[in-house]
Amino acid sequence: xxxxxxxxxxxxxxxxxxxxxxxxxxxxxxxxxxxxxxxxxxxxxxxxxxxxxxxxxxxxxxxxxxxxxxxxxxxxxxxxxxxxxxxxxxxxxxxxxxxxxxxxxxxxxxxxxxxxxxxxxxxxxxxxxxxxxxxxxxxxxxxxxxxxxxxxxxxxxxxxxxxxxxxxxxxxxxxxxxxxxxxxxxxxxxxxxxxxxxxxxxxxxxxxxxxxxxxxxxxxxxxxxxxxxxxxx
Numbered sequence: 463x464x465x466x467x468x469x470x471x472x473x474x475x476x477x478x479x480x481x482x483x484x485x486x487x488x489x490x491x492x493x494x495x496x497x498x499x500x501x502x503x504x505x506x507x508x509x510x511x512x513x514x515x516x517x518x519x520x521x522x523x524x525x526x527x528x529x530x531x532x533x534x535x536x537x538x539x540x541x542x543x544x545x546x547x548x549x550x551x552x553x554x555x556x557x558x559x560x561x562x563x564x565x566x567x568x569x570x571x572x573x574x575x576x577x578x579x580x581x582x583x584x585x586x587x588x589x590x591x592x593x594x595x596x597x598x599x600x601x602x603x604x605x606x607x608x609x610x611x612x613x614x615x616x617x618x619x620x621x622x623x624x625x626x627x628x629x630x631x632x633x634x635x636x637x638x639x640x641x642x643x644x645x646x647x648x649x650x651x652x653x654x655x656x657x658x659x660x661x662x663x664x665x666x667x668x669x670x671x672x673x674x675x676x677x678x679x680x681x682x683x684x685x686x687x688x689x690x691x692x693x694x695x
Contacts, residue, residue, distance in 0.1 A: 489600075489615040493644035493683050498675045500645045501683040502527040503618060505556055505594065506652035508535050508542035513651045515660050517549055523667040525677035527551050528616075530594045533558035533578035535652060540585045547586045552680055554592035555579060555613060560653065563595045563604050571603035572610075579611055592616045592680065616680065618648035622662060630658050634665035641675065644683065 502520075504527055507513045513529070520527055529546050531553055536543045546553055557563075558577035566574065575593065583589050593613035595604055600615065608615055620637055627633040637647060649663070650656050670677060 488605075489617045490646070490684065491617040492619040492646055493686050495644040495683075495686050497686070498643050498673070499678045499683060499686070500641060500643070500647055500670065500675055501680045502647050502649060502677055503530060503554070503594070503616065503680060504528070504649050504651040505530045505596075506535075506560065506650050506654075507531055508539045508546065509652035509656070510539060510542060512656040512660055513539075513542050513546070516649075516651050516663060517545060517551075519660075519663045519667065520551070521549060523664070523671070523677070525667055526679040526682075527677075528554050528592060528680035529651065530554040530556035530592070530616075531578070531582065532556050532560045532652065533581040536578075536581050536585050543582070543585050547588070550679075552592070553582055553586065553590055554594060554616065554680075555582065555590040555608075555611075556594055557596055560596045562597075563599050563601050566601070566603065568603045568606075571601065572607045575604065575607045575611065575613070614684075616646065619645040621648040622666065623648075623650060623659060630661035630665060633658060633662040634669055637666055638669040638673065641670070641673075643675075644686075646680070646683070 504516065507529055508531060529551060531543060543553065555575060555578045557574040559574065561574060563571065579589055591614065593608040593615050598617055620640055622633050622637050624636060627636045649659050667677065
C-alpha cells in the first residue's frame with residue numbers, strides 16, 4: 463500500500479524526531495560527529511544557468527558536493543553531468559522527471575528511479591549510490607525500488623532556500639546561524655529560478671570556513687561514525 467507522505471520541504475530545520483512521524487521509510491538526515499564537517503547537496507539539476515556557476519564556486523572554495531540529478535536534465539545536459547564527476551563531486555538519483563512520488567503506482571515509481579539510474583550510468587559510466595525523492599516526499603514503492611538498486615535514501619538537516627530568507631545574504635545567514643557538525647545541507651540548482659542560491663553559495667562557504675567548518679563529500683560524511691537514520695515502522 464502506498465504510504466502518502468504529508469511532510470513538506472519548506473521547513474527550517476529537519477527535526478529527526480519530527481521526521482519519524484512524517485516519513486514512512488528509513489533515510490539519513492545527518493551524521494553525529496564531533497568534527498566540524500558538513501555536506502552540501504544540490505537537487506533538481508543539472509541546469510547550465512545554475513550548475514555551472516555553482517561548480518565554479520565549489521572549485522574556488524575547494525568544496526565538494528553531491529548533486530541529486532533529474533534524469534531528463536542529464537539527457538539534456540550530459541556534459542554538465544560529466545563535469546560534475548570530473549571535478550570530484552558525486553551524483554545522486556532524483557528520479558527521471560521529478561514527479562510527485564505519492565501519486566505514482568509501483569510500476570511508475572520503479573520507472574522513475576530506474577530511468578534515472580540508467581541515464582546516469584550511460585552518461586558518466588557509474589551508477590548513483592544515493593537517492594532522494596522530489597521534495598523529500600517518498601512512499602513504500604520508492605523505498606522498495608531504491609533498495610532494489612542498492613540506493614541509500616538521503617534527506618537533509620537544513621535547507622538554504624526559504625520564504626523567510628528573501629536575499630542571498632539572509633539565505634546564507636540562516637544556515638550559518640543554525641549549522642552544526644554532521645549536517646546535510648540542501649540547496650537547489652534547477653527547476654526554479656536559483657540565481658539567489660548561486661549568489662548565496664560563496665557567502666555560505668566563506669561563512670563556514672570562517673567558523674572552522676569543512677565541507678566534505680556526502681560519502682566522506684557518511685563514512686564517519688554514528689550515522690543518524692530515521693527508521694520509521
